[in-house]
Amino acid sequence: MPVPGLPPYDDTNVFARILRGEIPSKRIYEDEWAVAFHDIAPQAPVHVLVIPRGKYCSFADFSASASAEEIVGFTRAVGRIARELGLEAAGYRVIANMGQHSGQEVPHYHVHILAGRPLGRMLVRV
Secondary structure: OOOOOOOOOOOOOHHHHHHHOOOOEEEEEEEEOOEEEEEOOOOOOOEEEHHHHOOOOOHHHHHOOOHHHHHHHHHHHHHHHHHHOOOOOOOEEEEEOOOOOOOOOOOOOEEEEEEEOOOOOOOOOO
């Protein structure tokens, strides 16, 4: 069910096309809930994108519309990927952008896992 105020899911977005295998990606993980692959323009030594297999345009859409099973499966996949990449000891950041002001570029819910160097403050103080 669409979330009021959010655009409908766009089946032509790049992540939908990656899920369908129309665009290649350097996949590092996949299960029934999620697919993870290296970002093509990394912002840190480790920069992995994790996307749910379902058609959700944002976190708001995912949290309101996904089943409990999908939410748990996706969240566990993110944690498993970080563990498999050996990121636990030094630490990592998980970011989900939502909407224009956050810089969300692809209208398919996804998280970024960033690691491999000190990442500094999350936001510059204003």
